[in-house]
Amino acid sequence: MIDQQLYIDGVLMDLPENTDVVLDIKSNLFRDVTKMTSNYTYTIQLPRTVHNLSVLQQADRPKSGSRYPYIFHKCSYFRGGVEIIKDGRLNVLSIEENVEVSIYWGIMPAFTKLLDSGMKLNELGVTDRVLFEKYNTPNTREEAVSNGIFFAYYNPYRIESKDNFGINLVQRNKYTTTQYSPSRGRIRTGTEVGKYISGNIESASNMICALIPFLPSSTAKVQAQGKGDYRSYAVLDKYMRVISVSGEDETLEVYTIRGEARAAYLVVNAPAEYYSTLSLSVTGLTPMHEMIDGDNKEDFVGDDVAVDEYKTSPKFLQPCVTVNWLLSRIARKSGVSFVWQDDEAKKMLNNLVVPIINNKADDKTIIGNLTADVKSRDGLGALSFSVNNSLTSVTPSTGSDVQKLTITKDCELTFDVQVQYYVRHQFEDAAEIQLPMGVKMTVTTPSTTGGEASTQEYEFGDLKYEDGQVKYPVVLRRYAIDGYLYLLSAGTNTISLKKDDVLTFETIMHGINTVNMPSVYGGKITASVKSGDSVPIGGSFPIGINLPEIEVTNFIKFLALITGSFPRQLTNSTQVQFIMFTRVWANKANAYDWSGKLIPYDRQGAPRKSEYSVSDFMQHNRYKWKEDEETTGDYDADLVISNQTLDYEQDTWTLPFAASDDNRIPIRTLDSFGMKNGGEYKGCKERIMTLRDDKEQAALRFGIDLQNIFDTKYKQLAASIAKAHVITERLN
Numbered sequence: 164m165i166d167q168q169l170y171i172d173g174v175l176m177d178l179p180e181n182t183d184v185v186l187d188i189k190s191n192l193f194r195d196v197t198k199m200t201s202n203y204t205y206t207i208q209l210p211r212t213v214h215n216l217s218v219l220q221q222a223d224r225p226k227s228g229s230r231y232p233y234i235f236h237k238c239s240y241f242r243g244g245v246e247i248i249k250d251g252r253l254n255v256l257s258i259e260e261n262v263e264v265s266i267y268w269g270i271m272p273a274f275t276k277l278l279d280s281g282m283k284l285n286e287l288g289v290t291d292r293v294l295f296e297k298y299n300t301p302n303t304r305e306e307a308v309s310n311g312i313f314f315a316y317y318n319p320y321r322i323e324s325k326d327n328f329g330i331n332l333v334q335r336n337k338y339t340t341t342q343y344s345p346s347r348g349r350i351r352t353g354t355e356v357g358k359y360i361s362g363n364i365e366s367a368s369n370m371i372c373a374l375i376p377f378l379p380s381s382t383a384k385v386q387a388q389g390k391g392d393y394r395s396y397a398v399l400d401k402y403m404r405v406i407s408v409s410g411e412d413e414t415l416e417v418y419t420i421r422g423e424a425r426a427a428y429l430v431v432n433a434p435a436e437y438y439s440t441l442s443l444s445v446t447g448l449t450p451m452h453e454m455i456d457g458d459n460k461e462d463f464v465g466d467d468v469a470v471d472e473y474k475t476s477p478k479f480l481q482p483c484v485t486v487n488w489l490l491s492r493i494a495r496k497s498g499v500s501f502v503w504q505d506d507e508a509k510k511m512l513n514n515l516v517v518p519i520i521n522n523k524a525d526d527k528t529i530i531g532n533l534t535a536d537v538k539s540r541d542g543l544g545a546l547s548f549s550v551n552n553s554l555t556s557v558t559p560s561t562g563s564d565v566q567k568l569t570i571t572k573d574c575e576l577t578f579d580v581q582v583q584y585y586v587r588h589q590f591e592d593a594a595e596i597q598l599p600m601g602v603k604m605t606v607t608t609p610s611t612t613g614g615e616a617s618t619q620e621y622e623f624g625d626l627k628y629e630d631g632q633v634k635y636p637v638v639l640r641r642y643a644i645d646g647y648l649y650l651l652s653a654g655t656n657t658i659s660l661k662k663d664d665v666l667t668f669e670t671i672m673h674g675i676n677t678v679n680m681p682s683v684y685g686g687k688i689t690a691s692v693k694s695g696d697s698v699p700i701g702g703s704f705p706i707g708i709n710l711p712e713i714e715v716t717n718f719i720k721f722l723a724l725i726t727g728s729f730p731r732q733l734t735n736s737t738q739v740q741f742i743m744f745t746r747v748w749a750n751k752a753n754a755y756d757w758s759g760k761l762i763p764y765d766r767q768g769a770p771r772k773s774e775y776s777v778s779d780f781m782q783h784n785r786y787k788w789k790e791d792e793e794t795t796g797d798y799d800a801d802l803v804i805s806n807q808t809l810d811y812e813q814d815t816w817t818l819p820f821a822a823s824d825d826n827r828i829p830i831r832t833l834d835s836f837g838m839k840n841g842g843e844y845k846g847c848k849e850r851i852m853t854l855r856d857d858k859e860q861a862a863l864r865f866g867i868d869l870q871n872i873f874d875t876k877y878k879q880l881a882a883s884i885a886k887a888h889v890i891t892e893r894l895n
Contacts, residue, residue: 167240167241167242167243176209176218177212182209183205183208184242185204186202187203201268202248202269203265206265207265208261209261209264211223211261211262219231219255222258231255232254236252236253237252238251248266248268250268251267252266252267253265253266274499277716282714282715283714284493284710284711285707285708287495287710289707290705292703292705293706294702294703294704295698295702296574297574297575297659298477298478298573299314301316301862303860304855304859304862306861307483307485307861308854311488313484313861314482314861315480315483315854315861316862316863317826317852318825318828319478319828319831320827321830321832321847339447340445341444341446342443343375343444343445344373345373345431345441345443347367347368347435347438348364348370348371349365349367349389350362350372350374350393350430350432352393353397354391356406356408358404358615359405359610360405360617361617361619362374362430363617363619370389371432371433371434371438372430372431373430373431374429374430375430377445380422380447382419382446382447383444384420384442384444384445385417385429385442386416386418386441386442386443387412387415387433388413388416389432389433393432395409395411395431396420396431398420398422398430399426399427399428401428403428407423429445431443479844481520481522481830482704482706483518483852484519484706484710485515486517489517493719497715500738500739501719502738502739503722503740503742504740504741504742505746508728512722512726515722515852516854518828519706519710520828520846520848520849521710521711521846523698524695524699527703528705530554530692530703531552531691532554533554533688533689533690534552534687534689535548535549536548536685536686538564538683539685540682540683541682542681542682543600543670543671543672543681546566547566549563550568554576555571555572556571556573558571567666568666570663571662572701573662573700573701574659574660574692574700575658575659575699576657576690576692576701577692577693578621578656578689579689580623580624580688581653581686581687582624582652582670582685583651583683584600584649584652584670584684585682586680587646599652600681601625601670602622602623602670602671603620603621603622603670603671604622604623605620605666606619606620606660607664607667608661608663623653623654623655623656626673627673659700711849713820717819718819723741724818726741726876727880728743728744729741729742729744744877744879744880748880748883771890771891773890773891774887774890776806776808777887780809781812782806782807784802784803785813786802786817786873787799788818788820789817789818789821789848790848791847793829793847794821798822799869800870800873802815802881804881805881806884806886820848821849822865822867823850826862826865828847829845830847852866853865
């Protein structure tokens with residue numbers, strides 16, 4: 164006879180001592196969260212007594228209307244005075260000669276649903292958005308932890324050459340010679356040392372040019388020829404200020420130039436006739452070598468920000484989210500919260516960050532459009548217009564008689580300029596050659612050093628052929644109305660703009676002006692943030708769809724792994740609690756000896772079945788970070804179990820994230836000059852990073868040593884698994 168009691172919703176049920184209550188109990192101590200299984204009972208036969216039927220609200224009667232059999236009920240089960248089942252869930256299966264019920268516990272429905280759903284992090288229904296700019300100012304560390312969504316310092320640039328990485332990491336004195344090719348156009352050098360220049364390539368069909376990375380101690384050997392504001396060469400520092408500039412050359416000269424202490428770039432100009440033969444070479448450490456040099460004093464987080472100068476806004480950073488913020492969103496969506504109870508684990512999780520790698524746009528990414536009506540004017544010259552509505556990155560937002568626009572934030576805008584004009588038909592012949600009228604937009608960029616502003620010009624309209632020759636369209640007289648030809652000049656262009664740039668528009672004509680001057684009678688200027696599959700500069704960045712496509716349960720499994728934690732048996736329907744393995748062994752002296760309760764006395768302490776290994780473990784259990792060719796280091800780890808009777812090795816799990824080299828999250832290519840000046844977006848595998856605790860600003864580094872985690876947090880677990888004694892017993 165067994166002394167046993169069953170309580171349903173706090174009510175003691177009639178349960179004879181000879182009633183079999185068979186329990187199937189499984190320990191989740193060595194299981195990860197994705198393999199947690201519930202404990203359950205076989206069918207329990209309750210006697211059909213008046214008391215039991217009363218508790219069941221007479222559910223055996225069709226007319227009772229009771230919903231008792233259709234809902235779960237809280238229950239607890241005691242055997243021999245010991246509470247075997249706490250916070251169990253009971254459901255009624257059937258009522259015949261007896262009342263058949265079953266109980267399960269350990270995993271609650273909300274968690275079971277989450278396990279079965281395969282829900283991913285990018286399916287959490289997150290609607291938060293941030294403005295995506297070219298220069299995104301990182302938040303403070305305190306803001307990052309508090310807000311959950313933030314910008315942080317990291318290095319977003321890819322390593323373009325694995326060979327160079329390997330050579331220069333080991334042999335710092337290894338120099339290389341790099342050949343460069345010119346581009347068509349010219350780059351203004353100015354004539355004075357200390358002046359800022361933009362480095363932009365200006366249109367010039369008779370010139371070729373190059374902007375070359377050029378570091379201290381490097382030697383350049385170049386052919387060059389230039390004069391005026393477009394000298395043969397100029398050496399610039401990293402702020403685009405002129406360090407040295409050549410004289411004027413009437414013929415092509417060969418220069419050997421030494422990299423000065425502050426050198427960063429070399430500008431070269433030459434006549435276009437030397438396009439296919441011009442020699443441009445630099446011998447020395449390239450910027451890429453400097454960037455990956457382990458002893459470099461720079462911390463390369465986007466711009467060249469020195470270790471103690473985390474004050475700037477690096478280029479092309481994407482937002483990040485904290486792990487704690489993600490856990491709160493998982494709880495909100497699934498109804499299940501995940502809680503770590505140990506301070507050590509909490510501290511680690513507080514510092515974990517998921518940088519957003521994806522850059523997908525959605526239907527809310529584009530923020531407004533600029534529209535302006537062009538006002539009439541006679542002859543060529545500056546255009547005035549009325550702004551009807553504008554973008555957040557352009558002022559004024561509205562206004563009449565406007566002649567300039569000011570950029571308030573770095574952005575990339577697509578302009579569509581259409582101007583309607585008319586000219587008097589000049590000849591009586593059936594046709595005449597007409598000079599096309601176009602619109603020139605001038606972008607004036609103020610100097611950041613107090614020097615002269617730089618300008619860049621863009622033309623709109625079908626004015627020239629590809630070789631730069633002016634178009635002279637033939638206009639038929641029959642197109643004239645009352646002696647006037649009514650024409651349209653239209654064109655589009657996508658232009659990268661900086662904060663404080665000033666835009667002006669004017670009508671222009673190319674070629675020799677032998678015709679009547681045009682008169683503008685209308686038109687429209689529109690501008691919008693460049694749209695596409697990716698979020699453009701100045702667009703609204705959607706957080707939700709750009710979160711990692713990682714299953715929530717794998718994400719939780721990863722967090723449990725790196726904190727050395729395991730999920731406790733569930734007693735709360737909406738919460739999964741984790742405790743560290745080290746705490747289990749620290750409290751081993753306080754553990755109860757259940758041998759007398761689990762193993763029948765007549766078996767003299769020997770269980771029904773004994774096994775001497777834990778399934779799923781081998782001698783070497785390798786955990787690998789997700790493979791990413793942009794990661795150069797080896798960060799995989801091996802959980803070693805010292806038991807020679809086990810199979811030798813296995814690849815246990817590929818983690819859902821790739822490892823990172825220090826603070827590198829490689830989502831941008833270098834530009835065409837091999838410099839960190841923009842390049843293009845190019846995603847990498849998902850990353851997990853840690854917040855540095857030695858900076859006031861939010862700054863990231865990898866900082867996860869998985870092998871050290873195994874060697875410390877899993878040391879006692881590994882030793883116990885090596886000499887495991889797993890018992891199977893039946894309670895009835």
